[in-house]
Amino acid sequence: xxxxxxSFFSFGLLLSLTLMQAQEKTxxxxxxxxxxxxxxxxETPLQRVGINTEPKNNDSIPIKTDRYGIRVGVDLxxxxxxxxxxxxxxxxxxxxxxxxxxxxxxxxxxxxxxTTADDRVNFTTKGSYIxxxxxxNAYENWLDMxxxxxxxxxYGFSTFNQELNSxxxxxxxxxFGEVPEIVSGKKFNGLSASWIEVVAGIKAKVFDNxxxxxxxxxxxxxxxxxxxxxxxxxxxxxxxTYDGSFGVGFNYTVTYFVPIYKKKVAPFAVPxx
Numbered sequence: 001x002x003x004x005x006x007s008f009f010s011f012g013l014l015l016s017l018t019l020m021q022a023q024e025k026t027x028x029x030x031x032x033x034x035x036x037x038x039x040x041x042x043e044t045p046l047q048r049v050g051i052n053t054e055p056k057n058n059d060s061i062p063i064k065t066d067r068y069g070i071r072v073g074v075d076l077x078x079x080x081x082x083x084x085x086x087x088x089x090x091x092x093x094x095x096x097x098x099x100x101x102x103x104x105x106x107x108x109x110x111x112x113x114x115t116t117a118d119d120r121v122n123f124t125t126k127g128s129y130i131x132x133x134x135x136x137n138a139y140e141n142w143l144d145m146x147x148x149x150x151x152x153x154x155y156g157f158s159t160f161n162q163e164l165n166s167x168x169x170x171x172x173x174x175x176f177g178e179v180p181e182i183v184s185g186k187k188f189n190g191l192s193a194s195w196i197e198v199v200a201g202i203k204a205k206v207f208d209n210x211x212x213x214x215x216x217x218x219x220x221x222x223x224x225x226x227x228x229x230x231x232x233x234x235x236x237x238x239x240x241t242y243d244g245s246f247g248v249g250f251n252y253t254v255t256y257f258v259p260i261y262k263k264k265v266a267p268f269a270v271p272x273x
């Protein structure tokens with residue numbers, strides 16, 4: 001009986017020691033279970049991106065800039081005429097100032113010395129003149145173009161003198177032959193005339209700030225101070241008179257543009273569909 005109890009007690013003690021050693025060797029596992037708040041990781045809220053449903057227009061509209069300033073130059077026709085016409089000397093300076101988008105103030109000033117030799121009379125005209133008025137540009141330029149197709153008006157005024165070099169008396173009966181030429185040399189000073197011009201012309205930009213131009217002019221006399229027994233057959237700036245009151249003229253100019261300031265032109269608004 002004692003042996004049985006001792007054996008049972010020893011077996012129980014041995015079992016207890018074995019279980020204790022096994023428990024010490026086995027690591028205690030940490031609980032992997034987390035709370036619900038630990039599992040939810042806050043994220044940065046996404047920004048709202050607006051979507052433009054309208055079609056994009058990649059064609060940008062360039063802004064047009066108009067230059068304003070003064071243009072000055074000279075009439076090449078009058079300047080070079082003396083090279084082939086020994087009876088003429090003259091010069092004319094021209095200028096215009098851009099006042100608005102379409103209107104230009106314009107002026108010409110010049111001097112002429114011309115000998116006119118007709119069948120019946122030979123005379124020399126010397127004098128100066130000035131013209132002032134406006135031009136309207138009827139041409140619509142694109143972007144930085146500055147060409148001009150214009151129509152305008154001028155009021156001209158001239159002071160001059162005439163010298164009658166020689167003349168022939170008209171012979172209604174040539175039976176006795178032609179009347180010889182009479183040398184006169186008589187001078188008429190202090191003469192003057194004024195007139196209105198209708199002008200049509202063009203100016204084209206050929207280089208940077210350099211323009212070539214051409215104009216036609218139709219003149220109508222307003223006042224004409226004439227000497228006794230002689231008519232003003234040629235008036236500086238007006239040119240030759242026809243029927244006593246009408247005249248025509250033209251010029252061929254080269255001018256240089258001096259810019260003073262600029263203006264931006266608003267582009268045309270495109271209506272939405």
